Amino acid sequence: MKTIKNIKWSVLLVPVVSAFFFVTIITASPKTITDKMDAQEIQTIAVATTETTKDLTAPQPAADPQVPIPANTSTPSTTPAPANTPAKKAQPSRSTGSSSTPSKPAPAKPTSQPTKASAIIATGKQYIGVKYVFGGTTPAGFDCSGFVQYVFAKNGINLPRVSRDQFKIGTSVSFSNLQPGDLVFFSLAKNGVIDHDGIYVGNGQFINASSSKGVTIYTMGTYWKSAYVGAKRVL
Numbered sequence: 714m715k716t717i718k719n720i721k722w723s724v725l726l727v728p729v730v731s732a733f734f735f736v737t738i739i740t741a742s743p744k745t746i747t748d749k750m751d752a753q754e755i756q757t758i759a760v761a762t763t764e765t766t767k768d769l770t771a772p773q774p775a776a777d778p779q780v781p782i783p784a785n786t787s788t789p790s791t792t793p794a795p796a797n798t799p800a801k802k803a804q805p806s807r808s809t810g811s812s813s814t815p816s817k818p819a820p821a822k823p824t825s826q827p828t829k830a831s832a833i834i835a836t837g838k839q840y841i842g843v844k845y846v847f848g849g850t851t852p853a854g855f856d857c858s859g860f861v862q863y864v865f866a867k868n869g870i871n872l873p874r875v876s877r878d879q880f881k882i883g884t885s886v887s888f889s890n891l892q893p894g895d896l897v898f899f900s901l902a903k904n905g906v907i908d909h910d911g912i913y914v915g916n917g918q919f920i921n922a923s924s925s926k927g928v929t930i931y932t933m934g935t936y937w938k939s940a941y942v943g944a945k946r947v948l
Contacts, residue, residue, distance in 0.1 A: 826948045829868065830894025833948075837864045837912055837920045837928070844927040850874075857909050860922035861896065864912065870947065876910040883945035894948050897933075899940040907942060 837860075846854025850863055858876040865872050873879050880898050891897070891913050899909040911921030911931070919937075920930045931937060 826892070826894065829948050830892065833864055833868050833894050833912065834914050834920070836867050837914075838930075840864075840928045841920070841930070842927060843922070845922050845924045847924075849922075855922040855928060856924075857911065857922045860928060861910055861912060865947070872947070877907045879910060880907045880943070880945060883947035886944040886946045888941065888944065891944055892946070894946075896945045896947060898942045898944065899937065900942050901940050903940060905942065909940070913944065 840852055840855070840860070843852055843860075844854050845856060846859075847856050848859065849855045850859035852863075855863065858874065858879060861876075861879065862872045862874060873882065876898060879896060883896065886892070886895055893913060893915040895913045897911055897913050897919050898907050899911075900906055901909050909921070911919040913919045914930065917933050918930050919933060920928065922928050923931070933941070
C-alpha cells in the first residue's frame with residue numbers, strides 16, 4: 714500500500730519537477746548571455762530598443778488648426794512689389810469729332826455808336842433847363858464844356874475839361890457827315906478860337922449849355938453855321 718502511494722507521488726512530482734527545470738532553464742539562458750555582455754552594451758541596446766518602440770508607437774502630430782494651410786503651393790515671386798506706388802490717373806479720351814484745343818470765347822462786341830449816342834443824348838436831355846454857370850460842371854449849373862464833359866462821363870467816356878482841349882481829341886467829321894453824339898465846336902468871337910461846343914442830336918440840332926438859356930437844344934441855323942468851326946467823333 715505504501716509502495717503504491719510512493720508511485721503516485723512520483724508520478725505527480727515528475728511533471729512538476731520537469732516543469733520547474735524547464736522554467737529554470739528558460740530563465741537562466743538569457744541571463745547566461747547577458748552575463749557575457751558588459752553593462753554599457755546592455756544599456757545601449759535597451760535605450761535603442763526603447764526609442765525605436767516609442768517612435769513606432771508614438772502618435773503622429775496633427776496639423777495645427779490655428780495655422781492655415783496655403784492653397785497655392787507655388788513658389789512666391791522674389792521681387793518685392795514697389796511700396797506706395799501712386800495710381801496712374803486715367804487719361805481723358807480725346808474726341809475725334811472736335812478739336813482738342815478749346816475755342817476761345819468771342820470777345821464782347823463794343824456797344825454800337827448809335828446805341829451809345831442815344832444814351833448820351835438821353836442823358837443830356839435830362840438836364841434841359843439847368844441854368845448856365847461859368848465854370849460849372851454839375852447839375853447845379855453848367856457852362857458849355859462842363860455840360861459836355863459831365864454827360865459823357867455819365868456814360869463812361871472821359872473828356873478834357875475845356876472846349877479847346879475837347880476839340881483836340883477824336884476824329885474830325887465834316888458837316889455833311891454829322892451823326893448823333895458827335896461834338897460840334899464854335900467860335901462865337903468868330904476869330905477861329907474855339908470858345909463854345911455842344912452835342913449833335915440829329916436833324917440839324919445840337920444840345921448845349923447856353924449862357925442865355927442854360928441847357929437847351931438849338932437848330933444849327935444861319936447864326937450857328939457862321940460860328941461853326943468843326944466837329945469831332947469820340948464814340
